[in-house]
Amino acid sequence: MVVETNRYGNTEYRNGKIFRSAVMDGFELLLATWHFSDNDDPSLENDRLRKLSPLIRNLVQKYQDVYIPDQKLCIDETIVPFRGRLRFRQYMKNKKLKFGIKAYKLCCDGGYMYNLQVYCGSDCVQGGQASANVVFSLMAGLFSSGRQLYTDNYYTSVSLATELLDKTTHLIGTLTSNRKYNPKEVVQKKLKAKEVFAQENEAGIVVLMLSTVHKDDLKQVKQRGGKTDKPEVVVDYNQAKTFIDILDQIKSYSHCLLRGTKWYRKLAIKFLLGSEVVNAHLVYKEVTNDKISMTEV
Structure with a gap:
């Protein structure tokens, strides 16, 4: 029998097979006792996220303590893969990962995640429209x-845009044609190529791309085939939606989401070693003016 040990003395090779060392046994012991909340805390008794709520609150507090968002913000959702039994597990047929836990995130320019909220089921939603509740919660x-x-x-609707205007906040986004209060003249309009038709109400809301900021102005942009004119609201919307894409792209460089049976551990790893690392990386670059890449961290 051949036995080899590396210079750290924590890996053994016996007849070509790797055996777990004391270091790995210690790691698995820590993983088995990895918890984020007090099981005896009465304030978490009716909380479906009680296994993770203290961690999420702490992370969000840290995110907001060290960063002041710019003018433009973006809201979108993400899915953490999970196929086990869970009351608020989601099935999304149009997603590559169809089963998982849905989380909403509010991101700033550059990919910084300022706020997040985990979806716990429709019966946990308070009165009013669920999508609007997410917006007001994340934008608090x-x-x-x-x-x-x-x-x-x-999320986008005329009613939400009106409520946000009362809070001196503008809403820009794509709009489903059958949403309530949509003007029929705009929804039913037949457009030709490169034609723009806009309508603005007394509150300054423009649809079918809904915006409380833009008019029907066009903006020249560069494409592969040359320059072309696009509605300014579309150009700005596409730019702002990259906030989420940048966050997901940077997270993919340090992906470590492994298979497991505990849903709260998967979420914890997703937040701690995903969004938390990205936020720390962005803050470090901003403070030190060091253009270090994510792969060098």
Whole structure:
């Protein structure tokens, strides 16, 4: 029998097979006792996220303590893969990862995640429209400052835009044609190529791309085939939606989400070694003016 030990003395090779060392046994012991909340805390008794709520609150508090968002913000959702039994597990047929836990995130320019919220089931949603509740929850503390919020058609509605205007906050996003209060003249309009038709109500809301900021102005952009004119609202919307894409791209460089049976551990790893690392990386670059890449961290 051949036995080899590396210079750290924590890996053994016996007849070509790797045996777990004391270091790995210690790691698995820590993993088995890895918890984020007090099981005896009465305030968490009816909380479906009680296994993770203290960690999420702490992370969000840290995110917001060290960063002041710019004018433009973007809201979108993400899916953490999970196929086990869980009351609020989601099935999304249009996603590559169809089963998982859905989390909403509010991101700033550059990919910094400022706030997050985990979806716990429709019966946990308070009165009112569920998508609007997500917006007001994630934007808490950021109203009355003239910020611009970019959303997709799940969140965007004329009624939400009106409510946000009352809070001195603008809404820009794609809009589903059958949403309530949509003007029929715009929804039913037949457009030709490169034609733009816009309508604005007395509150300054423009649809079918909904915006409380833009008019029907065009903006020249460069494409592979040359320069072309696009509605300014579309150009700005596409730019703001990259906030989420940048976050997901940077996270993919340090991906470490492994298979497991505990849903709260998967979420914890997703937040701690995903969004938390990205946020720390972005803050470090901003403070030190060091252009270090994510792969060098």
